[in-house]
Amino acid sequence: SQQGEEDPQALSIQEGENATMNCSYKTSINNLQWYRQNSGRGLVHLILIRSNEREKHSGRLRVTLDTSKKSSSLLITASRAADTASYFCATDQWGSRLTFGEGTQLTVNP
Amino acid sequence: SQTIHQWPATLVQPVGSPLSLECTVEGTSNPNLYWYRQAAGRGLQLLFYSVGIGQISSEVPQNLSASRPQDRQFILSSKKLLLSDSGFYLCAWSVSRGATNEKLFFGSGTQLSVL
Numbered sequence: 047s048q049q050g051e052e053d054p055q056a057l058s059i060q061e062g063e064n065a066t067m068n069c070s071y072k073t074s075i076n077n078l079q080w081y082r083q084n085s086g087r088g089l090v091h092l093i094l095i096r097s098n099e100r101e102k103h104s105g106r107l108r109v110t111l112d113t114s115k116k117s118s119s120l121l122i123t124a125s126r127a128a129d130t131a132s133y134f135c136a137t138d139q140w141g142s143r144l145t146f147g148e149g150t151q152l153t154v155n156p
Numbered sequence: 157s158q159t160i161h162q163w164p165a166t167l168v169q170p171v172g173s174p175l176s177l178e179c180t181v182e183g184t185s186n187p188n189l190y191w192y193r194q195a196a197g198r199g200l201q202l203l204f205y206s207v208g209i210g211q212i213s214s215e216v217p218q219n220l221s222a223s224r225p226q227d228r229q230f231i232l233s234s235k236k237l238l239l240s241d242s243g244f245y246l247c248a249w250s251v252s253r254g255a256t257n258e259k260l261f262f263g264s265g266t267q268l269s270v271l
Contacts, residue, residue, distance in 0.1 A: 088262030138257035
């Protein structure tokens with residue numbers, strides 16, 4: 047079964063707006079990772095946040111982690127058309143491999 | 157720098173034919189290696205992973221097998237393809253770091269269509 051579930055499944059915004067995607071999971075994790083996938087391509091790692099961290103930034107990306115609610119969010123600020131892609135969260139549980147969610151399809155309209 | 161090569165990019169095979177997808181990693185030693193499958197519009201399903209030469213763990217019982225004949229080579233195979241084997245296959249590697257799953261580096265994927 048999927049450990050991480052992204053919400054929403056699809057998101058359409060205008061260039062310049064912020065995009066927020068959420069990920070919920072069921073069991074305790076060691077770390078949580080966000081990946082991006084352009085259509086028909088491999089996934090690209092964006093950011094990793096460990097269970098003892100609450101927030102991380104990377105350029106226009108901001109990731110938060112709330113272990114009490116078992117949830118994470120990915121915020122993309124000042125979105126661009128080139129940000130159009132699918133975004134996946136992946137959870138690392140002790141003793142098992144990374145488990146990916148179903149993804150959020152983000153469309154940024156120019 | 158490290159790179160991962162996966163080929164072919166696209167493959168159309170008849171039902172019952174064999175399959176061999178190859179993945180190689182450059183610029184690192186003793187990586188963890190992974191094969192994932194992705195159905196259209198869905199998330200990734202882990203098929204196999206390997207922590208060393210000849211060491212393969214299977215996550216899902218299926219019509220596929222994997223081998224790691226060399227440290228940086230990972231091969232996905234099937235003796236007889238089924239229609240249900242169609243999908244987007246992704247190879248990935250990560251630094252080996254005990255029980256922690258560090259970030260994955262993915263190949264560009266193979267779109268397999270079984271007809």
